[in-house]
Amino acid sequence: MNASLSLSGRRALRALSFAYFVQATGSLAVSGSLVPIAREWAISESQSAWLLALFGITFAIAAPLSQVLFGHLPRRKLVLRGVAIFGGGAFLFSLAPDYGVLAASRIVMGIGASLMGPVLVGLGAELVEEKERGSAIAKVLFGLSLASMVGIPLAAWVASAWGPRALFGAVGAVSLLVALNIRLTVPETGAGARIRLATVGEVLTNTKLLSAFLVVFFIAAGVFATYAFIAPVVRDSFHGTAQDVSLALAVLGVAGILGNLVVARAARHFSAQTLLVAGIGLLMVDMLLMLAAPPHLALLFAALSLWAFATDLLWPTQQRRVVEVAGPWRGIALALTSAFMFCGIGFGSAVAAWVYPRFGYGGLLGLSVVLLALALASLAVSERARRHEKENCAAPCSATRLLS
Numbered sequence: 251m252n253a254s255l256s257l258s259g260r261r262a263l264r265a266l267s268f269a270y271f272v273q274a275t276g277s278l279a280v281s282g283s284l285v286p287i288a289r290e291w292a293i294s295e296s297q298s299a300w301l302l303a304l305f306g307i308t309f310a311i312a313a314p315l316s317q318v319l320f321g322h323l324p325r326r327k328l329v330l331r332g333v334a335i336f337g338g339g340a341f342l343f344s345l346a347p348d349y350g351v352l353a354a355s356r357i358v359m360g361i362g363a364s365l366m367g368p369v370l371v372g373l374g375a376e377l378v379e380e381k382e383r384g385s386a387i388a389k390v391l392f393g394l395s396l397a398s399m400v401g402i403p404l405a406a407w408v409a410s411a412w413g414p415r416a417l418f419g420a421v422g423a424v425s426l427l428v429a430l431n432i433r434l435t436v437p438e439t440g441a442g443a444r445i446r447l448a449t450v451g452e453v454l455t456n457t458k459l460l461s462a463f464l465v466v467f468f469i470a471a472g473v474f475a476t477y478a479f480i481a482p483v484v485r486d487s488f489h490g491t492a493q494d495v496s497l498a499l500a501v502l503g504v505a506g507i508l509g510n511l512v513v514a515r516a517a518r519h520f521s522a523q524t525l526l527v528a529g530i531g532l533l534m535v536d537m538l539l540m541l542a543a544p545p546h547l548a549l550l551f552a553a554l555s556l557w558a559f560a561t562d563l564l565w566p567t568q569q570r571r572v573v574e575v576a577g578p579w580r581g582i583a584l585a586l587t588s589a590f591m592f593c594g595i596g597f598g599s600a601v602a603a604w605v606y607p608r609f610g611y612g613g614l615l616g617l618s619v620v621l622l623a624l625a626l627a628s629l630a631v632s633e634r635a636r637r638h639e640k641e642n643c644a645a646p647c648s649a650t651r652l653l654s
Contacts, residue, residue, distance in 0.1 A: 269329065272393075284482060321581065338362070406481070465571075469622065528563065
């Protein structure tokens with residue numbers, strides 16, 4: 251981080267990172283708690299996985315719409331409203347009498363997350379100079395890594411020890427602390443730009459940007475096609491316990507921290523495309539090794555370490571690349587990036603809910619590899635469109651007309 255950044259600026263970045271931590275933990279806690287949720291509400295594990303998918307789909311629809319309807323509002327106010335709705339959804343989950351209310355609570359949480367998620371990254375980028383934005387984005391997204399290391403393993407343990415109702419009640423309570431922290435430490439940077447629905451359509455029909463969003467979508471889908479069922483996989487294929495599930499999630503998180511720290515530095519020396527190709531390739535190789543390896547927990551934990559390192563290279567890098575290629579469309583592009591990411595999470599989890607009962611652990615890994623290959627193909631299309639656009643722009647492209 252730029253040494254000239256003030257103490258208040260560093261506190262603001264930490265507050266945004268903590269908000270991302272709570273959002274990520276509350277959003278993804280279902281993945282490590284499939285078994286306790288299924289037991290508490292007498293549903294199948296596939297139905298539990300659909301709660302993760304439902305959140306992702308809701309976020310994917312609501313994130314761009316929230317930018318159209320509310321993007322002109324002061325950003326801090328938007329984040330605070332999102333945190334309040336997200337926390338309310340978590341409280342509703344903890345009190346749900348049946349599966350229908352559970353599903354409704356995940357929709358509410360998805361709406362709340364769609365209001366704050368895209369804005370958190372944008373606020374972090376605005377606190378620093380342009381050359382430091384890649385590093386600042388990585389620091390805000392450190393909350394996602396911390397959720398992997400601490401939040402999601404802790405959530406799995408709380409759900410197993412005290413039940414999922416206590417878990418989501420705690421998520422709601424901590425959301426209140428997030429709101430207070432942001433109110434005290436994050437300055438209001440001004441209102442965002444008003445985004446027209448037609449602008450969203452034009453951005454989505456831009457080949458360079460659409461293929462960039464598809465990179466995000468397929469990475470998220472590929473990762474969560476396996477990650478969403480990590481608890482049943484540890485139990486069924488590796489004969490592990492609930493404690494082993496928490497340990498597997500902790501291994502993912504600890505190794506992911508290293509990946510996030512590496513990418514914060516590598517962003518100054520390597521292009522986003524180079525880091526994306528390296529991360530996707532490393533993840534695909536790791537999954538193929540997992541597919542071939544015998545079912546021993548020690549080998550699984552070793553493979554998960556490499557998995558986490560690769561994925562935490564990818565999360566901030568994909569957002570950095572979108573910022574680089576979006577130009578004056580950065581605000582709506584970040585919202586759409588988050589939308590495609592959570593839509594990918596929902597899609598991967600939903601397909602996995604169909605694949606796992608039929609094809610097991612191997613089917614999940616095979617599905618993940620195919621989806622990651624599609625991410626590489628999308629990256630190639632986006633880079634080709636980007637080069638073509640540069641070659642055909644003798645003067646700076648007049649994309650700013652979309653914001654007029």
